[in-house]
Amino acid sequence: MRNATFDPGHVGPLRGLRVLDLTRLVAGNMLSLQLADFGADVIKVEDPDGGDTLRHWRERGPAHPEGVDVWWKVYARNKKSLAIDLRSESGREVLKHLVCTAQVFMESFRPGTLEKMGLGPETLLALNPGLVVLRLTGWGQTGPYHQQPGFGSLVEAMSGFAAKNGAPDQPPMLPNMALADMVAGLYGAFAVAAAVREVETQGGKGQVIDLSLIEPLLSIMGPDAAAHHVSGKVPARTGNRTSISAPRNIYGTKEGEWVALSASTQGMTERLFRAIGREDLIADPRFRTNADRLTHVEALDEVVGAFIGARTLEENLSHFRSLEVTVGPVYDIGQIVADEHVVERGIMVQLPDADIGTLPMHAVIPRLSQTPGGLMRPAPRLGQHSQEVLRSAGVSEATLQELIDRKVIAS
DSSP states (O other): OEEEEOOOOOOOOOOOOEEEOOOOHHHHHHHHHHHHTOEEEEEEEEEEHHHHOGGGOOOTTEEEEOOOOOOOOHHHHHHEEEEEEEOOOOOOHHHHHTTTTTTTEEEOOOOOOHHHOOOOOHHHHHHHHTOEEEEEEEOSOOOOSTTTTOOOOHHHHHHHEEEESTTTOOOOOOOOHHHHHHHHHHHHHHOOOOOOOOHSSSSSOOOOEEEEEEHHHHHTTTTTTHHHHHHHHHOOOOTTOOSOOOEEEEOOTTTEEEEEEESSSHHHHHHHHTTTOOGGGGTTTTTTSHHHHTTTHHHHHHHHEEEEEETTTHHHHHHHTTOOOEEEEOOOHHHHHHHHHHHHHHHHHEEETTTTTEEEEEESSSSSSSSSSOOOOOOOOOTTTTHHHHHHHHOHHHHHHHHHHHHHHOO
């Protein structure tokens, strides 16, 4: 893993884009991270009493019994923190002042909360007609569920994902990662870029983006709805297999490691059969076509598994890769970050960290050849940039001191 340093002077392609990020938790931070990594001036607007929830998700270890806020450190990099009490009229007035200096405003309150604060979209767009207002919720701003809490786990359950995930003889399985939030964050970053382009290049006005967690996750479920309409069937839980093509599974090796194999084209399947010394299977009526292989997948996995199980992980990888058969090892996180390909490409980097020395995290992606993103600053402490942000927005020193004295802002 490469060592890297923060470069405060790096200029990305989104330079000049000011984003007021009032969201909390994963989806909003994933969204604003994409913008911040490419140079946007992302200002996390946080409650002085504790700040973003991610600050309190801590990972403990022998050397860190108090825990380290790894979620915050990774997903708040390149951002600034403004700690302001929006329960106070003075705090809301300061925010309104900042709205006039921004191009993007993001929030993840329950629908109607922003309006109760006197900061609804109509107010914001009256202050700044070119503003892009992104509203992030579990279920959207409308519909029967719009007032219900919408954490990602509920979305992952209701979207159909959990029902098709897991082993056939086991209960539905939720992902053990923030899948719905991450997908929504990526969609949201695209939506912001599209809306900002409309304002900047097409002479458009600002607008409101209604981003839910449920719609992005449904969009990556493949053609499940169309398939259900055609067949009347719901996707079955197939474990590591798939209902689309065969063979596709993980197989145990001689020493107890695992190999993932996918032969999703006819040509790759025939190459696989030759690689395991069973060219005869190409003409076997059980395995001749993909449909045949799906029907007889148990027998197919038994043949492939027997070959792999008689060899070590390295023997399997070397053999199949030499014949250009699509296989790979099943890694844990410790193995993937040490993999030679990941190391050579700098996919993960070690960044300096004030609390623990260095901290690994993913590098900026995607890779742009002319205007790449960069690592400009570590995740901020709560209120670290309060004074800097307000000064840059034209707040006087006297007013700034008054806000500090009245605890409207923290710094």
